[in-house]
Amino acid sequence: MAVVKVPDEWRVDRGLSTPLYKQLALNIRWSISTGKLMRGELLPPVRELASRLGLSINTILNAYKDLEDQELVVARPRHGTEVIGLVKAGGQKLEEAEAGEALFQAVLQSAALGYEPAGIREMFEKALEKVSALRSKKPIVFVECTDFDAQSLTDQLSRDLEIPVVPVVLDQLESWLAGEKDVSKTYRAVVTTFFHYTAVMQAVGPYGIPIFGAVVENNPDTLKVIAEVLTAGKIGVVCRREDSTQYFVNRVRGMSGSNCEIRLVFVNQTQELKELLQWGDAFFITQPCKQRVEELRPGARLFFFYDRVNEQSIAMLKQYLEQNGDDRDQATV
Numbered sequence: 001m002a003v004v005k006v007p008d009e010w011r012v013d014r015g016l017s018t019p020l021y022k023q024l025a026l027n028i029r030w031s032i033s034t035g036k037l038m039r040g041e042l043l044p045p046v047r048e049l050a051s052r053l054g055l056s057i058n059t060i061l062n063a064y065k066d067l068e069d070q071e072l073v074v075a076r077p078r079h080g081t082e083v084i085g086l087v088k089a090g091g092q093k094l095e096e097a098e099a100g101e102a103l104f105q106a107v108l109q110s111a112a113l114g115y116e117p118a119g120i121r122e123m124f125e126k127a128l129e130k131v132s133a134l135r136s137k138k139p140i141v142f143v144e145c146t147d148f149d150a151q152s153l154t155d156q157l158s159r160d161l162e163i164p165v166v167p168v169v170l171d172q173l174e175s176w177l178a179g180e181k182d183v184s185k186t187y188r189a190v191v192t193t194f195f196h197y198t199a200v201m202q203a204v205g206p207y208g209i210p211i212f213g214a215v216v217e218n219n220p221d222t223l224k225v226i227a228e229v230l231t232a233g234k235i236g237v238v239c240r241r242e243d244s245t246q247y248f249v250n251r252v253r254g255m256s257g258s259n260c261e262i263r264l265v266f267v268n269q270t271q272e273l274k275e276l277l278q279w280g281d282a283f284f285i286t287q288p289c290k291q292r293v294e295e296l297r298p299g300a301r302l303f304f305f306y307d308r309v310n311e312q313s314i315a316m317l318k319q320y321l322e323q324n325g326d327d328r329d330q331a332t333v
Contacts (some may be wrong), residue, residue: 005044006053008298010031021066024053024059029070042082043073043080046060064081107120138163140163140190140321141166142166143167144169145169145195173203188209188210189212215309215310225303233259234279236283237249238265240286251284263276278297280300285303290302
């Protein structure tokens with residue numbers, strides 16, 4: 001089994017009050033929760049990681065012990081420390097820890113705003129009622145090409161539609177469908193972006209469940225920041241060869257000022273990508289390119305091409321689900 005490389009995101013901050021071992025454990029846990037560390041991969045040997053991060057051996061040992069206590073990793077004699085916990089693959093301990101921390105932070109913030117315990121308890125009970133109402137509704141499925149996009153857009157859809165939404169990554173869709181007992185009875189619809197509509201339709205078609213193509217865009221706050229950056233300057237576009245390259249270039253050109261210079265490079269063109277990242281002032285990228293771009297130019301100003309499903313798609317999807325929850329025809333929103 002391969003030993004993972006040490007990413008920059010694992011580095012700790014000695015200026016924080018949080019113990020160094022706890023910072024490191026949290027950073028590694030984040031890598032596990034986002035899928036950057038997969039089940040079966042080995043963490044770096046203790047001495048090697050201590051040397052790379054400039055930390056003591058005891059700090060690394062304590063961090064690994066903390067992760068082992070959370071049942072995210074296991075130390076195997078003469079083998080190494082192996083990742084065994086994943087959020088997407090049933091990492092229950094990790095999910096419980098993150099859910100508990102999120103709940104604690106919400107209560108803490110409410111208290112800081114002046115709410116008394118009785119008021120916080122009342123808000124909590126109302127939130128539970130909303131969750132119970134959500135669970136009573138038949139869910140939909142949202143398909144995207146990365147964990148990041150699938151989860152972030154799923155969160156928006158669930159919030160705006162007020163129904164449960166299950167995220168599925170595109171390259172796992174066929175195996176996920178095969179593992180479900182009766183997709184058409186369990187789920188109301190499958191939603192995806194237009195980039196992947198054809199591939200999703202081919203995979204889902206035999207299962208007799210409605211398929212929706214949704215328009216995605218940048219939210220207004222992101223657009224304000226982009227407008228400030230794109231009035232002039234050098235803008236790099238980074239994507240994969242299989243992405244809708246002309247759409248992306250046209251999108252940037254439509255948002256940018258007339259004085260902007262735009263160049264496109266594919267993420268697997270290593271030398272050209274290095275040159276682009278040195279040349280550009282800001283970069284539009286697709287999510288699968290993020291890690292590579294950040295490796296080659298840490299701290300670069302990055303924008304994704306979209307971060308939400310637009311309001312019109314949400315409205316049309318909501319209307320369709322309200323009126324035709326059991327309809328088996330395909331639809332486009």
